[in-house]
């Protein structure tokens with residue numbers, strides 16, 4: 647049994663394909679170099695102790711009966727609880743958690759934390775690592791059932807399956823993941839925090855998800871990605887608007903893959919703008935602070951900028967044309983490798 651391990655879960659950027667994951671659609675995310683590290687040491691009892699170094703808070707619980715908790719503790723207990731439910735023979739562990747993904751900024755600090763926790767607990771228990779898509783599903787159950795956010799699989803798959811210099815084309819109808827070269831030439835991708843913290847466990851995200859389920863059920867399709875624009879005319883608002891976003895966003899993901907393939911960066915920028923307009927006008931997840939951040943990126947010379955992640959605040963993603971200076975506070979992002987474990 648390794649005495650000490652260090653597991654890293656990266657955050658993610660989603661180039662395009664927003665709110666498509668829980669609708670059986672397409673997305674094009676990549677893992678980034680910012681993330682969460684969990685250092686773990688085995689204990690010889692059946693207890694997990696956790697120290698959140700960035701906020702100087704602690705938790706301790708017994709593996710005999712893992713009870714729910716709030717805030718960051720929900721993730722730790724959920725990771726242990728879901729691994730136990732999956733039949734993994736966990737051992738006691740002492741965990742130290744530290745991260746550099748800004749929380750609530752739409753870069754998926756939550757998935758980074760789940761992924762790092764689950765990999766650390768598996769490794770310290772000397773348990774074999776399951777298939778990474780299965781692991782993504784387990785991490786998403788942590789978020790759905792322990793944290794209370796009905797999020798999809800986008801963030802967990804991006805964090806677990808990321809690959810340097812590549813984005814991932816994910817087809818959520820089959821959970822198929824294809825790497826796509828992300829060669830931007832002299833263009834740069836940056837994120838800019840709107841300054842407005844978002845939370846998925848808050849109402850807006852779960853409400854959108856419920857609206858999509860209602861729209862699919864009224865149309866008699868398994869998921870909105872099986873619907874067509876002509877079908878959705880019979881839906882009442884706002885369901886027709888939500889469905890329009892999903893159907894057109896899937897199309898934009900396909901076009902973005904083609905634009906990358908042809909190195910057509912201005913076209914990629916146009917698709918980011920169109921995605922933003924749809925998220926603002928049809929999905930209605932933008933806010934004043936987000937619109938201001940998009941405007942700042944455009945004024946700085948972005949050929950495309952859009953809200954990223956669940957919405958209702960968080961970060962904006964912008965594609966900057968060669969020679970343009972990023973707005974103050976923007977952070978350049980590049981695809982990095984997926985989650986990993988090392989001996990510590």
Ligand code: GLA
Pocket residue numbers: 663664665666667668754797798799800801846955956957
């Ligand atoms: C959040 C969720 C994801 C996904 C995006 C929107 O990041 O965690 O599952 O739904 O929002 O694309």
